[in-house]
Amino acid sequence: xxKADLGLIQKLREISGLGMLDCKKALEEAGNDLxxxxxxxxxxxxxxxxxxxxxxxxxxxxxxxxxxxxxxxVLVEINCETDFVAKITEVRDxxxxxxxxxxxxxPEFLAPEDVSPEFLAKExxxxxxxxxxxxxxANMLDKIVEGRINKLYSEICLTxxxxxxxxxxxxxxxxxxxxxxxxxxxxIKRFARFEIGA
Amino acid sequence: xxKADLGLIQKLREISGLGMLDCKKALEEAGNDLxxxxxxxxxxxxxxxxxxxxxxxxxxxxxxxxxxxxxxxVLVEINCETDFVAKITEVRDxxxxxxxxxxxxxPEFLAPEDVSPEFLAKExxxxxxxxxxxxxxANMLDKIVEGRINKLYSEICLTxxxxxxxxxxxxxxxxxxxxxxxxxxxxIKRFARFEIGA
Numbered sequence: 001x002x003k004a005d006l007g008l009i010q011k012l013r014e015i016s017g018l019g020m021l022d023c024k025k026a027l028e029e030a031g032n033d034l035x036x037x038x039x040x041x042x043x044x045x046x047x048x049x050x051x052x053x054x055x056x057x058x059x060x061x062x063x064x065x066x067x068x069x070x071x072x073x074v075l076v077e078i079n080c081e082t083d084f085v086a087k088i089t090e091v092r093d094x095x096x097x098x099x100x101x102x103x104x105x106x107p108e109f110l111a112p113e114d115v116s117p118e119f120l121a122k123e124x125x126x127x128x129x130x131x132x133x134x135x136x137x138a139n140m141l142d143k144i145v146e147g148r149i150n151k152l153y154s155e156i157c158l159t160x161x162x163x164x165x166x167x168x169x170x171x172x173x174x175x176x177x178x179x180x181x182x183x184x185x186x187x188i189k190r191f192a193r194f195e196i197g198a
Numbered sequence: 199x200x201k202a203d204l205g206l207i208q209k210l211r212e213i214s215g216l217g218m219l220d221c222k223k224a225l226e227e228a229g230n231d232l233x234x235x236x237x238x239x240x241x242x243x244x245x246x247x248x249x250x251x252x253x254x255x256x257x258x259x260x261x262x263x264x265x266x267x268x269x270x271x272v273l274v275e276i277n278c279e280t281d282f283v284a285k286i287t288e289v290r291d292x293x294x295x296x297x298x299x300x301x302x303x304x305p306e307f308l309a310p311e312d313v314s315p316e317f318l319a320k321e322x323x324x325x326x327x328x329x330x331x332x333x334x335x336a337n338m339l340d341k342i343v344e345g346r347i348n349k350l351y352s353e354i355c356l357t358x359x360x361x362x363x364x365x366x367x368x369x370x371x372x373x374x375x376x377x378x379x380x381x382x383x384x385x386i387k388r389f390a391r392f393e394i395g396a
Binding site: 042043044062070129190 | 237240241242256257258259260261262263264268269270271272273274275277284320324327328387388390392393394395
């Protein structure tokens, strides 16, 4: 049985409201896995909330945009390192620009790594079929498919889209510019876009 | 090969911008499956957007709420039958009440049918373990577990939560009341809740 981590004991006490010893024992039994320790305590009857332990630590803001007519709405979370930077005008303006971007350009994913494998497989299949009778040499086809997939990313992935406010940059590059301006690590953590009838 | 459905041909023409005959042929090949017909057209090189066909038909509104301090944000979509009802004050007010409800009561799912099977299995496991040494007769245990699961739903599922504005009703019942008032079928279609550090 491993020794319980002191920081985790503290965290578990905050979450569960239980005493030091109970938390220590649960963490030791769970090999310092916080979620597992919570499950163990709950199995023993502790009234720990069924919700997952909040592991986030970053600062940031949540921003929304409702397009006039209320048929399109966007919610976005921007993370940064300090509460101070979260409150400055540049970050708020950027959050608003990103909301407008999402409303207008309808990204389906945050970044290429978020594109579902099924979606990608289907796209590759369609591209391969389109190119089959193109007469292009086989060794070029892979490169063409890759090029087209990258083009697809620039349409469906927010970070790869041209930044609407200044389309000499991608959204990814605009984030980097904001990082340089504020001196902090900044990222777009997540977004939701709802449209009536879509 | 099945005969192409006229309504679908029209829909496919709108989506693809292609002529009647191409759309008819694709739909026949695809057995009147719109998504499949789009894939077939794309494989033949038609410049149909990679996005899924928009099948929604309902009216409604998207509404957002940002809690002061911008650490919590909520986006909600309410559907109804007509554009007229979507615009009335009662529906707007209800959308706002639901946003406040989601911000405060943190539902994780829209309704019991949206709770993931893994989440449910884990909860059942924990409840069974808690009750094992309770001394209760075996034929009562199932009922107790069901009762606790229903209690859990009233915490984590939006439709089963007490309605904050008037907690003699559940959210589900508040929707029904609004349906009676407007004479239209109304539903909460989806929501997103972002909280910094959560």
